[in-house]
Amino acid sequence: MSTQTTGMVLDLKGLLCPMPVIKLAKAIKDIPVGEIIEAFATDPGVMADIPAWCRTTGNELVTLEKNDKQFRFVVRRVK
Amino acid sequence: MTVVDLPLANTLTVQSNEKSTKNKLSMVIFSGDMDKILAAFIIATGAAASGMEVTMFFTFWGLKAIQKSGVITGKGLFGRMLGMMNRGGLDAIGPSRLNMGGMGRWMFKLMMKQKGVASLPELYEMAVDLGVKMMPCQMSMDVMEIDPQLFQDNVEPPVGVAAFIEEAAESKATLFI
Structure with a gap:
């Protein structure tokens, strides 16, 4: 059920608010x-905005992590 | 402390139609300054991307943000003068502080570009894409002699205060910029 099917990879590097969201x-x-x-x-x-966006829209934040100066997150579409 | 009872005849009662609120944001855009318009479009696109219905009501200087660029508004002498000195379009408007005859505008645009912030025209396009509704104020258009044909194509027909109040009354959040 929780198998991660091939979703989409999104490159948001270099973008500032509000573009990532x-x-x-x-x-x-x-x-x-x-x-x-x-x-x-x-x-x-994105550390604050992606969790907030997920709470507002009801989608699931699977992972949000910081590696050096880069951020990686995984969101599952719930509805 | 004294409490004065007003005679009933002196109070005004307004019947309001108790409508439930929608997941909606209503904004009044009064300012025509580049920095404030930028903030307005960031909030509008952010709200739309978070699933909210968004209505932007443009009045007075704010009308400059929805004008096509390169057109001069005004019919009479004063209206024409106003149109000349107060050019519309997202590329013509300057920041609320340190514009210094356009130098500030140029500097901000350059600094935003260097840092990868979306430009105002990009944000505007994004807002249109996300279905943000934009309504101009009829009264300020009349005062400033601005023809509705000089607005961008996505802009709705002009409205008055009651139309905005109807939108605001059913909204979860209302902002004045």
Whole structure:
């Protein structure tokens, strides 16, 4: 059930607020419910914004991590 | 402390139609400054991307943000003067501070570009894409002699305060910028 099917990889590097959230919102419409998006960003704002966006829209934040100066997160489309 | 009871005849009662709120954001864009318009479009696109319905009501200086660029507004002498000195379009507007005859505008645009912030025209396009509704204020258009044909194609027909209040009353959040 929780197997991660091939979702989408999103490159958000170099983008600042509000673009990471907007690109994510657009991209998630292109995948079926239950699938995931893996994204990479450099804007430190995503640490607060991606969890907030997931809470507002009801999608699931699977992972959010910081590696050096890069951020990686995985979001599952719930609805 | 004294409490004064007003005679009933002096109070005004307004019947309000108790409508439930929608997941919606209503914004009044009064300012025509580049920095404030930028903030307005960041909030509008962010809200739309978070699943909210968004309505932006443009009034007074804010009308400059929805004007096509390179057109001069005004019919009479004063209106024409106003249009000349107060150019519309997202590329013509300057920041609220340190514009210094356009130098500030140029500097901010350059600094934003260097840092990878989306430009105002990009954000505007994004807002249109996300279905943000934009309405101009009829009264300020009349005062400033701005023809509705000079607005961008996505802009709705002009409205008045009651139309905005209807939108605001059913919104979860309302902002004045």
